[in-house]
Amino acid sequence: MDSASLSAAVTAEIERQQAAINYDELSLDELKVVVASLVERLELAKAALTSKMDTPKLVAAKVEGTFPDLPWGSPVDAEMVRSYLEKNMQERIMVIDGAMGTTIQQYKFSEEDFRGERWKDIDQELKGNNDLLVFTQPDTIRDIHRRYFLAGADMVETNTFSGTTIAQADYKMEHIVYELNKVAAELAVDAAKEVTQLEPHKPRMVCGAIGPTNRTLSISPSVEDPGFRNCTWDEVVTAYKEQVAGLIDGGVHIILVETIFDTLNAKAALFAIDEYYEESGCPRLPVIISGTIVDMSGRTLSGQTTEAFYVSVQHSKPLCIGLNCALGAPQMLPFMQALAGVAECFVHSYPNAGLPNAMGGYDDTPQMFSDAVRQFAELGLVNMLGGCCGTTPEHIASLAQMLDREKFKPHVRNPLCDKMRLSGLEAITVDANLGYVNIGERCNIAGSAKFKKLILDGKYDKGLEIALAQAESGATVIDVNMDEGLLDGEYAMKKFLNMLIPEPDVSKLPICVDSSKFHIGVAGLKCCQGKCIFNSISLKEGEAAFIKNAKIVKRFGAAVVVMAFDEVGQAATYEDKCRICKRAYDILVGPEVEFPPHDIIFDPNILTIVAGVEEHNNYGKDFILATKYIKENLPGAHISGGVSNLSFGFRGLTALEAEYGFIVSQPALERARSQLLTALREAMHAIFLYHCIQNGMDFGIVNAGAMPIYEDIPQPMRQYCEEVVLNESADGGHVERLLKFAEEEKERKDAGGGKVVKKDAAEWRNKPIKERLTYSLVKGLSEFTDEDVEEARQLFATPLEQLHATSTLPFLEAEKTKRAAERAAAGLAEEEEQCGKGTVVLATVKGDVHDIGKNIVGVVLGCNNFKVIDCGVMQPCFNILEACRENKAQILGLSGLITPSLDEMVAVAKEMERLGMKIPLLIGGATTSKMHTAVKVAPMYSGVAMHVLDASRAVGVCSALLNPDQREEMVEDVNEQYEELREDHYASLASRKFKTLEEARELGLGVKWGKDATPPTPQLVGTKVYEDYPLEELLPYIDWNPFFQVWQLRGKYPNRGYPKIFNDETVGEEAKKLHADGEALIADIIKNKTLKARAVVGIWPANAVGDDIEVYAADGSGAVRGVLHTLRQQEEREDDHYLALSDFVATKESGVKDYVGGFAVSCGFGCEEVCSKLRAEGDDYQGIMMEAVADRLAEAFAELLHHKMRKELWGYAPDEALSADDMLKVKYQGIRPAPGYPTQPDHTEKAFLWELLDAEKATGITMTDSFAMLPAASVSAVIFANPCSTYFQVGKVCKDQITDYASRKGMSMEEAERWMGPYLAYDPAA
């Protein structure tokens, strides 16, 4: 259709539509709609018209010839550039160019123009990738720079806004990034030279422009998952570093980090620049930083105020800071005023040509633009002006002429601020106005049991609620600490912070990233856009490490907490505190680090007083005096400390109570006592803090809400506490006085004077029995469980339940009766009694001998009215699924103790899927985990597969799964949770960093054998067998702690562990009874010789060869008996060494003679026979007790034999005199890692150990296909004697190591990957 007929057709259509409308009949609102739509159409038509009538395509002015170098030479002289700019910015308002994008549009390039010759055949659209034009249209880009210079700009920006691998990835052009930046810089420098030759009085310069990239480190791209990020800090830093290298090599004079809408991206850019200078040795060019305020709220896209933005980047010491883009000049005014008010450097602005119009274009003409920016100059807010979107060389010409004409006075820089400034979304200045800074400690896993539990349970969202509560209750800074052995601290830190940052009510506050592990703290810094506090560094590892770490913290721009620690240890006395802090201060502020003094916070260690050691009683005073010393002698530095340490001597149950906000099961008397302790402790804290603050302490990690005001502390308590805190009184009897006071108070309360019951506790006790039980279950209270359950039982229990009530299994009884009461209260008991709750099949999988955990689950389910079919141990998949079929099982539960069983569980899940089964699959046992179930088992089975942590949860889970009203919701919950876990798992795999095997080996322990270490020569070389070791000798070596775990008895702090558990209010009595039953059983076993203790130990000559240990014949012939293979740590962390067990044995090449030992022990012979008999008689309690006791004896036997080795058989510690407790704390020399334990996770290593020991023949202990030992109560280990040996965790290992390990072991890769499955740092299927 030609244009005339097209226009006729359009007109006809419009007429047709209009004819049908009678405008008179339309309402006012309808008419408005019509007018709006017509206006929109008209605008579109006008835009089309303008573009048709536009000036013809611009053609670049071709430049020929060469020009003399710029005044600052080549390679650039950074100092000359800086002083030129400093001088000029103080004298006049300088001019930076306008937009590149808008100006490029004037040249009207087509797709072909963008591609040029170089990419003419590429299978990718390139139009819009403006940065590429430096290659394909270089003349034009140089021409644009030239036009800006000629318009009056002092400096232009390179055409590299998207010149990072991250931004170029959109066009698959990552590979040209370095070249792009270099070429872009060269073009701009060419133009600068050309114009400088024309106007030598005004030399021109080039800013290397670094854009924000198209990803954000602080903001999640997913609305559903605010904790998610699509790029990491390290990726962004790497990308920026490559860009910086190209720009500098291309000859730029200034680095410009611009259009910052997420400060964390900008911090990564500044970090990359700093790192680049340090690594390259290149002179430091001036840096200009330019942020973008997105709307009239005055915040960046990532939520920061202008002040907070400045505080977050001030550490990079920019020459100039300002705002550009997004708004027009009039809208920017208040934010420019704020910036000029806070910045210590020069200030600039380069706004858009007004706000964008309906078409996304900019309407301000050159004149309008220069009129608009004039206000900044008039108000003295700026040292440089320019233009952003919508501006062209004509706009800049108009601006430059105005500045030339009117000679405004430039902005005068603020004096350098010598106060600490911190920022989250908002900024704070630590000064007299702010006063004492309260660092909220509730998100510190080491300081808050509640937070710790939530994080360990993966409930990060609930953890956030704690952070919110902290912020609401007046914390000035939020402390985040994830130091917990069971956690991947780095991952947890990142995950929590990434979730916290989008919560404005929390992230408005600065964060204190807190970890004793440097790398975890650094991981935290990588998540925070604001200026943080880094807690902590110290001289513990020596000066070199201190300097290195301080420089890293400085590079992130964080303030730092310095612990008063040095190579010798923790500073306890006044002298040590002052000496170490002074030394640290001098290093930090000295020329090598140049840390800002006001960003240093010393923690001179608040240590415990009144703990029974007289010399320690001065610790409080020492701290107060050290505070004074620091304030007076180390200018600028601050002081902080963990106040509650002071009174740890008085620690009671109170912390837990306070934490959970309800009474933790003590009777009124104990409660009163603990309240006294709380009151005393709080009084001591308040008094101590009062004196510290008087002397200059300005930070503190405290639970602020809990502390009384000094003046409010009643006398004589205040005086007594004060004397103790300051360790001084007229008669010197202050400590005794306070203790006596405490004792008397306690007695007074015991006599009834202090009976305090929480109000709500009393109220809920008046409710009906069902509500009372529900309340205590929901709140986890057990104080009244016994009496309530008894009441319920009298009322409702069924005959069957009463029968079970005679069972002597204490926790089972409690569990059962509680549930019975619930059920009865709900009126369901009778109904269930008739039909039972359902059928559950239980089995320990093939190759595994684990029984006890499964048995407990079986009994608990049985007691709760489930029909349980227990298939036993070592059950092949077929048997298990047959049992399900035969018994019409409604649930299948699998159990396993050792890692190879995990694979077996996956195999069962696959088979269930293949057979089309639908019943829920429950996974349990010591080696299993929620994560493994989510990642490996659940995806194999379309029915629900879920992990169950312990027996007490099994009942709830099975009940819900079989209840039609609850099942669906539960399955949905599990699926959702597991999906998240899978995502977390893969994200964590991707984010962890590993050394290559080669690098890790380089970082091995590297003992200088023969020089630093001489291995002891053993008394025994060869093996020794113990056929029937006297059981009574094992008794002192028993570790009772795991015994209580079996029965799921865990005392509440401080009554954790044996024998303190006996004092526990809730479980103490039961623990005593169980322990007595256990001891009685052991006595019986010894008397009747029911169990036999058998063992074989051996020591052989050996040497390390790489990561392996060659074991030689005992006869001294040097013949190689075989090889023990060991695995090396690879996951990156702070430690200097990446260990393998072979590091603990002298290397073959050293020529030094060395040895390894080993043993296999068992106390399980005879156990199974007794247990089957007891089971047949229905005495589950005694059966489980028998298994638990046999396990204890086996471990005790292992401890005893190791002791014997050290003292006699190896004999290197003949005089060792450790208590049993110290032995359990591994205070001896040498280690005995068991194959399967974290130091050697590979169970197959037991095969060669068995061969060496001839273990099966010597003891009768056999091994299953999965290398589980039979009888179950058996332990084996390899023994290392050298003092350098320590326990460690191999952790995850990479493919390079598995490849190497497999070939060393003569295994296929698949086989090695199968045995090492849970420890792989990669997905072998990927």
Ligand code: B12
């Ligand atoms: C006590 C103990 C032992 C005892 C007893 C083990 C036994 N017979 O059960 C002794 C000292 C004998 C022992 C030996 C070994 N152990 Co061990 N041991 C432990 C320890 C400390 C506690 C396990 C335990 O008994 N807990 C108490 C019971 C009651 O709990 P449970 O088994 O977890 O069962 C509960 C829940 O899991 C759940 N549950 C269990 N099954 C099921 C099933 C279903 C369906 C459901 C719903 C729930 C459920 O409910 C149960 C009751 O609450 C764990 C570490 C730990 N903290 O878990 C290591 C641990 C299990 N042992 C381990 C290893 C490696 C070994 C050895 C191979 C070491 C060696 N080379 O000698 C041997 C193997 C023994 C053998 N026969 O082959 C590893 C296993 C993981 C792995 N890497 O393979 C662990 C995890 C230690 C570790 N961190 O590496 N061990």
